[in-house]
Amino acid sequence: MQELAPAKINLALHVRERMADGYHRLETLFAFARDGDGLSVAPSEEVTLVIEGPFAAGLDAGADNLVLKAAHALRDAAGMGLGAALRLEKNLPIASGIGGGSADAAAALRLLARFWGTDVPLEPIARSLGADVPACLLGRTVRGELRGEVLTPVSDDRLRGMPLLLINPGVAMPTRPVFAAWDGVDRGALGGDDPLEAALKGRNDLEAPAIGLCPVIGELLDWLSARPGVTLARMSGSGATCFALFDDRRACVTAADGARRDWRWCLETELA
Structure with missing residues (x-):
């Protein structure tokens, strides 16, 4: 199975204020490209991740990788002990403002929900992974508010x-x-x-x-x-x-x- 992790674009990004929790209140328009990173999965006894592609060298495939965090969070929420051999084709630059890590995490949730056959709600897991992950999970044009996670199509x-x-x-x-x-x-x-x-x-x-x-x-x-x-x-x-x-x-x-x-x-x- 394969899943696209499309590049995220902020068509506009208005910073309104710094909130009491230290985060900034935002108003933004998310849109998505037809191209981006690629994620694939194959059967495995454990959850593993291999990173390839032109920007692979800048990423760690360890426990702090958002793809693995998404995989473990979904497995825990579903109460499953299944594994998955994940392979990330890293085509997008890192720390570049186009949601690479968030898009990869969202793609992992969509892909593994199909692969493991679970209907666990994905949006609450996405929220726990980062402010941009819920928008990347939808992968369509939406308006984002608060930290960017309150979405309106x-x-x-x-x-x-x-x-x-x-x-x-x-x-x-x-x-x-x-x-x-x-x-x-x-x-x-x-x-x-x-x-x-x-x-x-x-x-x-x-x-x-x-x-x-x-x-x-x-x-x-x-x-x-x-x-x-x-x-x-x-x-x-x-x-x-x-x-x-x-x-x-x-x-x-x-x-x-x-x-x-x-x-x-x-x-x-x-x-x-």
């Missing part, structure tokens, strides 16, 4: 199939320092209208602190914004991956050709 008719280009400048960007560098200014709510219009009118409040920590992100955003046919160019999550939505496929392909020359990693795909 939105219409994705205008978004589905839009050409999408992801570019990472080759810099890992841990989430905590970026949030710590946010200036604390509430710049207003995320619009509640059509998600594409809300994204176009919205912003990513973590762009400025991320650029302050890693100026190449600003250079990348300028590069993306200058491509012909761009509808929206923005940083995703806490960076350093940035994305562009395009009017048509040809413009996206042309931009991807340039990105392969000028940047460390890119993915030409579309919104799911």
Whole structure:
């Protein structure tokens, strides 16, 4: 059995305030690409994980890996003693703002629920694994609030199939320092209208602190914004991956050709 762990995109990300528990109250629009990491499973007496792919070297396959945490949490919730030999094809950059670990954990929950034949509710387990995991479990366009885990489905008719280009400048960007560098200014709510219009009118409040920590992100955003046919160019999550939505496929392909020359990693795909 196999399962896709698609790249997560924050079309907009508004940081409203720092809450009493230390987390930040967010308003965001999650969307997902048609490509990402891949997870497969085969029978085994124990739960094991092997990591392969272009970004495998940056990950530990030990107990702290979110895929294994998801597997053990599901097995415990289902009251099963079954095993699974998991194999992760790590195609997405690590610590890059496109939900790699969260998407992998969500894919593990979906895959193992089928593999083990359990109907245990997956959403509570997803919540226990991280704020982005519930959205990644759904894998569709949703509005996220609070820490990002309170989800409201939105219409994705205008978004589905839009050409999408992801570019990472080759810099890992841990989430905590970026949030710590946010200036604390509430710049207003995320619009509640059509998600594409809300994204176009919205912003990513973590762009400025991320650029302050890693100026190449600003250079990348300028590069993306200058491509012909761009509808929206923005940083995703806490960076350093940035994305562009395009009017048509040809413009996206042309931009991807340039990105392969000028940047460390890119993915030409579309919104799911």
